Amino acid sequence: MPEAVLAVFRGTAEGGAPVEYRVPVAPGMVVLDALHYIQGHFAPDLAVRWNCKAGRCGSCSAEVNGRPRLTCKARMDSLPFDRPISVFPMRAFPVIRDLVTDVAWNYEVNRKIPPFTPRPGTDWKMSQADIDRVQEFRRCIECFLCQDVCHVLRDHGKTAQFGGPRLFVRIAGLEMHPLDSVSRTGILKQELGIGLCNITKCCTEVCPEDIKITDNAIIPLKERVVDDYYDPIARFLKKIFGSGKSEN
Amino acid sequence: MTEYETHEHDVLVVGAGGAGLRAAIEALAQGASVGVVCKSLLGKAHTVMAEGGIAAAMANVDRADDWRAHFRDTMKGGKFLNNWRMAQLHAQESPDRVRELEQWGALFDRTPEGDILQRAFGGHSFRRLCHVGDRTGLEMIRTLQDRGVQMGFHVYMECAITRLLLDGDRVCGAFGYWREQGRFVVFKAKAVVLATGGIGKSWRITSNSWECTGDGMALAYDAGAELQDMEFVQFHPTGMVWPPGVQGILVTEAVRGEGGMLRNRLGERFMERYDPEQMDLSTRDVVARAIYTEVREGRGTEHGGAFLDISHKPPEYVKRKLPGMYHQFLELADVDITKGPMEVGPTCHYMMGGVRVDAETASSTVPGLFAAGEVAAGLHGANRLGGNSLSDLVVFGRRAGLAAAAHANRAAAGSPGAAQVEEAAREMLVFFERPEGESPYAIHRDLEATMHDLVGIFRNEEDLGRGLEKLRELEERTAGVRVEGSRLFNPGWHLARDLKSMLTVSEAVARSALARKESRGAHSRTDFPKTDPEWGRRNIVVARTDDGMRLSDRPLPEPPAELKALLREGEQA
Numbered sequence: 055m056p057e058a059v060l061a062v063f064r065g066t067a068e069g070g071a072p073v074e075y076r077v078p079v080a081p082g083m084v085v086l087d088a089l090h091y092i093q094g095h096f097a098p099d100l101a102v103r104w105n106c107k108a109g110r111c112g113s114c115s116a117e118v119n120g121r122p123r124l125t126c127k128a129r130m131d132s133l134p135f136d137r138p139i140s141v142f143p144m145r146a147f148p149v150i151r152d153l154v155t156d157v158a159w160n161y162e163v164n165r166k167i168p169p170f171t172p173r174p175g176t177d178w179k180m181s182q183a184d185i186d187r188v189q190e191f192r193r194c195i196e197c198f199l200c201q202d203v204c205h206v207l208r209d210h211g212k213t214a215q216f217g218g219p220r221l222f223v224r225i226a227g228l229e230m231h232p233l234d235s236v237s238r239t240g241i242l243k244q245e246l247g248i249g250l251c252n253i254t255k256c257c258t259e260v261c262p263e264d265i266k267i268t269d270n271a272i273i274p275l276k277e278r279v280v281d282d283y284y285d286p287i288a289r290f291l292k293k294i295f296g297s298g299k300s301e302n
Numbered sequence: 303m304t305e306y307e308t309h310e311h312d313v314l315v316v317g318a319g320g321a322g323l324r325a326a327i328e329a330l331a332q333g334a335s336v337g338v339v340c341k342s343l344l345g346k347a348h349t350v351m352a353e354g355g356i357a358a359a360m361a362n363v364d365r366a367d368d369w370r371a372h373f374r375d376t377m378k379g380g381k382f383l384n385n386w387r388m389a390q391l392h393a394q395e396s397p398d399r400v401r402e403l404e405q406w407g408a409l410f411d412r413t414p415e416g417d418i419l420q421r422a423f424g425g426h427s428f429r430r431l432c433h434v435g436d437r438t439g440l441e442m443i444r445t446l447q448d449r450g451v452q453m454g455f456h457v458y459m460e461c462a463i464t465r466l467l468l469d470g471d472r473v474c475g476a477f478g479y480w481r482e483q484g485r486f487v488v489f490k491a492k493a494v495v496l497a498t499g500g501i502g503k504s505w506r507i508t509s510n511s512w513e514c515t516g517d518g519m520a521l522a523y524d525a526g527a528e529l530q531d532m533e534f535v536q537f538h539p540t541g542m543v544w545p546p547g548v549q550g551i552l553v554t555e556a557v558r559g560e561g562g563m564l565r566n567r568l569g570e571r572f573m574e575r576y577d578p579e580q581m582d583l584s585t586r587d588v589v590a591r592a593i594y595t596e597v598r599e600g601r602g603t604e605h606g607g608a609f610l611d612i613s614h615k616p617p618e619y620v621k622r623k624l625p626g627m628y629h630q631f632l633e634l635a636d637v638d639i640t641k642g643p644m645e646v647g648p649t650c651h652y653m654m655g656g657v658r659v660d661a662e663t664a665s666s667t668v669p670g671l672f673a674a675g676e677v678a679a680g681l682h683g684a685n686r687l688g689g690n691s692l693s694d695l696v697v698f699g700r701r702a703g704l705a706a707a708a709h710a711n712r713a714a715a716g717s718p719g720a721a722q723v724e725e726a727a728r729e730m731l732v733f734f735e736r737p738e739g740e741s742p743y744a745i746h747r748d749l750e751a752t753m754h755d756l757v758g759i760f761r762n763e764e765d766l767g768r769g770l771e772k773l774r775e776l777e778e779r780t781a782g783v784r785v786e787g788s789r790l791f792n793p794g795w796h797l798a799r800d801l802k803s804m805l806t807v808s809e810a811v812a813r814s815a816l817a818r819k820e821s822r823g824a825h826s827r828t829d830f831p832k833t834d835p836e837w838g839r840r841n842i843v844v845a846r847t848d849d850g851m852r853l854s855d856r857p858l859p860e861p862p863a864e865l866k867a868l869l870r871e872g873e874q875a
Contacts, residue, residue: 080547098741098743107548109630111346127633161344170406180409189434192444193440195350228407231407
């Protein structure tokens with residue numbers, strides 16, 4: 055059986071360093087299998103988050119050879135074995151231990167988002183064509199890889215001013231729900247700073263669910279913010295005819 | 303004295319899958335203060351893995367469907383060992399629970415008329431499963447999670463409960479630890495709802511995540527509650543079999559619901575021999591045994607499974623209705639399911655047995671303790687139908703939340719006393735104090751092998767006896783486990799404790815399987831291959847005594863005359 059060497063970050067918020075482990079490679083093996091092998095044979099206290107091991111829960115996010123990925127979908131045979139495979143925690147979030155980071159911030163911001171608010175008196179009929187685009191956003195498994203790769207969060211640490219791609223996808227799912235009746239452009243502009251996104255599309259590139267985050271979620275939301283705050287004609291028309299959505 | 307923090311709630315919900323979240327939402331709606339404790343991050347519970355759909359007789363697609371038909375299918379699938387009242391409530395209430403999810407923002411696939419679309423599934427006589435492609439569980443958990451957060455429940459994420467605290471014979475809270483820092487925590491509560499799911503991690507090949515270690519069943523058992531139907535463990539017929547790393551990962555029944563066909567190595571549609579009427583959409587117990595038998599008799603695929611083929615459907619249709627399966631096979635197994643067949647085999651999937659509960663209130667035999675979802679027994683009898691789990695979660699989650707809030711309203715707060723808390727803390731710390739000892743991972747590997755080889759799909763007296771012997775050895779080894787490292791996010795430490803729960807529940811499974819001398823539903827005894835009507839009148843109940851585990855028989859409650867008539871109609875049809 056071929057062998058691979060993994061250089062896995064071991065440490066805490068106080069600091070740490072990669073430690074190398076030699077792991078036998080079975081057909082179809084993924085990086086998470088290798089981490090489990092390390093836990094079972096060398097380092098029982100290696101801290102790793104995981105649940106489903108099938109790409110459906112979004113728990114096992116890490117940076118494999120510098121790229122944010124789900125370790126349960128990162129095939130060993132897609133990686134070069136001539137040098138150690140580096141496995142590091144997501145850089146945009148504070149390390150708790152080893153590969154486990156503190157992602158609580160995402161949950162705190164999520165709490166501020168106005169919930170789905172159905173139009174009064176709706177008969178709950180919806181056509182599939184109208185919900186297709188919303189179902190795309192609802193595929194999100196909250197792996198936070200898009201947050202990890204977003205330079206506004208990763209390099210500039212703007213967690214106080216910016217919501218990040220995951221939360222924009224979440225809002226897009228509510229805003230574009232055919233029966234929703236509340237506008238979220240206020241929170242998008244002010245608290246979640248959607249204007250800071252300069253559409254480099256890094257988030258779309260790392261999304262394991264292939265959600266077109268930038269094109270289908272962020273840009274349409276930016277347009278809604280522009281309509282509501284910066285376009286005098288649109289504002290004027292809205293005043294006269296209404297937008298169909300109430301301010302939150 | 304051990305240091306710990308204390309939190310107080312009217313209702314404490316343990317587990318944040320569908321049942322736990324639905325219970326919490328209902329208790330909140332009743333005005334109770336609610337805490338939800340979960341071992342993982344919010345939204346990662348095993349419900350997220352549910353793929354095919356939620357069964358509810360809404361009759362959007364097949365107009366003739368109604369709760370009576372759903373009730374009959376559920377009882378028939380469960381080989382009539384179900385609690386009839388639970389099956390009735392479940393069939394009657396699940397359509398409302400689905401509508402409610404939609405009103406909270408869930409977006410199910412639609413019919414051309416704009417209603418919720420429903421698909422066919424094994425054992426359901428009508429197209430009944432409301433679904434979102436093959437990610438229905440994710441839609442459900444996200445909807446419930448957001449609803450609960452908006453209503454203001456308090457979530458304790460990555461926190462594990464190791465003991466229920468008692469005041470006399472009633473529950474007054476729970477003891478646990480934060481996974482992150484390893485600190486201890488005491489929750490005081492007037493009512494506790496267990497919603498901790500199943501026990502799949504006791505078997506080597508399973509669709510279950512690391513969390514499914516039977517915690518709730520073991521906690522309830524330790525607190526004096528009764529368990530029931532523990533011999534009934536469902537093996538889902540279609541898990542992945544190749545490559546080795548993905549063995550056991552679920553392949554949704556929706557593949558067959560959408561027209562997928564099973565074949566053996568010789569190209570035969572072998573289900574013709576096992577259930578010519580329902581074929582590929584027979585119940586899970588039958589299909590799992592069929593695949594197992596084909597493989598054992600030498601007609602299996604290269605990697606010891608059967609072929610499951612959906613490639614006769616248009617590629618775009620497959621990608622649209624089964625996107626998760628399409629990507630799962632492409633990325634993990636290099637198989638394009640729109641072009642060729644998948645290789646599949648049985649995987650340990652679901653526990654029909656669990657905490658014995660009252661049908662109306664989900665209350666256990668311990669005052670103040672409730673249980674809903676997979677951790678509870680009764681609804682599914684000897685075999686669960688696909689799609690009946692998600693509906694179980696919301697129907698009985700809601701009922702548990704309602705009853706727990708009512709109980710908290712009536713009950714005075716209890717007090718656990720210092721000794722109980724101290725003992726619970728000792729149990730967790732002792733792992734670090736041993737100068738030497740075995741790794742919990744090695745014991746876990748042996749437990750999985752034991753249950754897989756000796757308490758699997760087909761059972762007999764000799765294997766079960768040996769299985770029990772091995773479990774005793776594993777218990778002795780577990781008593782000497784040593785944990786390396788610190789209390790800071792230490793998975794080895796967490797597993798050391800989870801092993802104890804797994805061993806308790808595994809023992810209950812093996813003993814119950816040995817006691818039931820017949821074959822029924824998911825329980826197949828090669829030495830008693832027939833279904834015995836005498837055993838059809840009894841549930842096996844497991845309880846803790848001073849001398850260890852005690853088994854007893856309880857008469858199955860009899861349905862009223864009108865429901866009996868309904869079931870007879872089904873027999874004739």
